[in-house]
Amino acid sequence: MAARTVLHDADIARALRRIAHEILESRRGDGRLVLLGIPTRGVALAERIQSVIDEIEPGVSEAGALDITLYRDDLARTPTRAPAPTRIPAGGIDDAVVVLVADVLYSGRTIRAALDAIVDHGRPRAVRLAVLVDRGHRELPIRADFVGKNLPSATSERVSVRLTEVDGVEEVTIEP
Amino acid sequence: MRHLLSTRDLERASAIRLLDVAEDMAQTADRAVRTLPALRDKTVVNLFFEDSTRTRLSFEAAAKRLSANVITFSAKGSSVSKGESLKDTAQTLLAMGADAIVVRHHDSGAAHRLANAGWIDAAIINAGDGTHEHPTQALLDAFTIRQRRFGADARGRGLDGVRVAIVGDILHSRVARSNVWLLHALGADVHLVAPRTLLPHGIDTWPVAVHEHLDEALALAPDAVMMLRIQSERMRDAFFPSAREYGREWGLTAERFAALGPDTMVMHPGPMNRGLEISSVAADSSGSTVLAQVTNGVFIRMAVLYLLVAGSGSDADPIGGQG
Incomplete structure (x- = not known):
């Protein structure tokens, strides 16, 4: 069976815009917002969400990238991977509200690694999680605060997020 | 490549990849916590048959910044000066569970011998052998x-x-x-x-x-x-x-x-x-x-240790090959 497209470009744009609004609504007080994308595609998503937030409330948010390769719990079980660059905004993350941004939430292990990585960069006031797709099958007690689309899936299925910046096309597909 | 013995074996793409990973390591220098967990529970042995305070300290700092356990074995005052051979030393280190051995030796080719003689199954990193390579x-x-x-x-x-x-x-x-x-x-x-x-x-x-x-x-x-x-x-x-x-x-x-x-x-x-x-x-x-060379030495050695020691997989090629 061929891949089925579950989100088209307009759906992705709408989901990210909604997430941006939700992030702003949930922001209590005047704390800075730092959106940290998890490479590869989370970085592009964080930048897009941040630019929407910036249209609505200029100057309250910044975007960056947080690589988690060196914090993975399966490092010793797989061939070595090269890390991707981490980019923390100049003001750091101390006392900011950090929103982690990922393309797909699945086992939760990537987010576990990201939480460890964050602690090594500073002490944020709070950490939230935004994902474009939540496909279920968590292996750790982790949930997302902002979800673009809940996508019930079987573990045997393959969910792929493709973004213009990385892949040249814009879609979320599921294939058996 | 499972070992780093010579720059002669390094292809352009592998060398650039190694330098890029060192950039990632350099980025950790200004973080709140500089230590990375990537080599937790791995053991790195510094095996120095020749004096070299700088290189030894640099490798030691690199391994510790990656959370590895570090054992330093200096030939002076050890059983090497009592005539123990390179082979016996290697097997002793194997028995201690070394995942990587950083070796400095006065003979050209010592690191190569350690890597290829079949004595030990650890990543070998040449930290200077005779007049051969560093x-x-x-x-x-x-x-x-x-x-x-x-x-x-x-x-x-x-x-x-x-x-x-x-x-x-x-x-x-x-x-x-x-x-x-x-x-x-x-x-x-x-x-x-x-x-x-x-x-x-x-x-x-x-x-x-x-x-x-x-x-x-x-x-x-x-x-x-x-x-x-x-x-x-x-x-x-x-x-x-x-x-x-x-x-x-x-x-x-x-x-x-x-x-x-x-x-x-x-x-x-x-x-x-x-x-x-x-x-x-x-x-x-x-x-x-x-001074920049000294600072960068730690980042480069972190990159080498990470690429050679962190992962597993029988036919993995940590430095060359896959992105």
Whole structure:
């Protein structure tokens, strides 16, 4: 069976815009917002969400990238991977509200690694999680605060997020 | 490649990948917590048959910054001085559960032997073997040149067209050899400068230009001038008439330094003989990369240890190969 497209470009744009609004609504007080994308595609998503937030409330948010390769719990079980660059905004993350941004939430292990990585960069006031797709099958007690689309899936299925910046096309597909 | 024995085995893409991982490691320097968990529960052994405080400390710092356990084994005062062979030492380390062995040895080829004799199943990192190679020194030199030259834009780049002059005792220098192969692989234009007595046989087959006079090489406006340390025992062996004459002919004197372009990098692997191969004016100038080289050494060694030790998988090729 061929891949089925579950989100088209307009759906992705709408989901990210909604997430941006939700992030702003949930922001209590005047704390800075730092959106940290998890490479590869989370970085592009964080930048897009941040630019929407910036249209609505200029100057309250910044975007960056947080690589988690060196914090993975399966490092010793797989061939070595090269890390991707981490980019923390100049003001750091101390006392900011950090929103982690990922393309797909699945086992939760990537987010576990990201939480460890964050602690090594500073002490944020709070950490939230935004994902474009939540496909279920968590292996750790982790949930997302902002979800673009809940996508019930079987573990045997393959969910792929493709973004213009990385892949040249814009879609979320599921294939058996 | 499971080991790092020589820069001669490094292809351009692998070398660039290694330098890029070192950039990631360098990024951790200004974080709240600098230690990374990547090598937790791994054991790195520093096996030093020859004195080298700097290289040993640098490897030790790198391993600790990656959360590895570090065992330092210095041959002086150990059973090696009682006649234990390299093989017995290797098997002792294997019994201790070493995942990587950083080896410095006075014989050329010692690291190679340790890696290929089938005595031990650990990643071997050559930290200097005789007059043969010192790959991590060359990597940190290339990293330093790339960073000075390209700054934040350094990732993914080679050293194409960058002109580097390496000056001094080429004959006995493992630093020079490792640099020649690596800089050549990265696309740099390499010039060697030395008195004829300190040039090795067969140098005409190396991918370099050779000069007997320093001024001739400096006239080509190199981007980096790398001064090698002159070891005192060489002076006794009459490779050149006197220290004074060496300094006058092949040293980076204050006058020669003043004539260099403002962006020329002045490099030295340390420790320096001030007033012999390098003047203090040059060593302490803003063009000097001597301290940056020391700092970058830790990042390069972190990258090497991470790539060779962190992962597993039987046919994995940690340094070369897959992205």
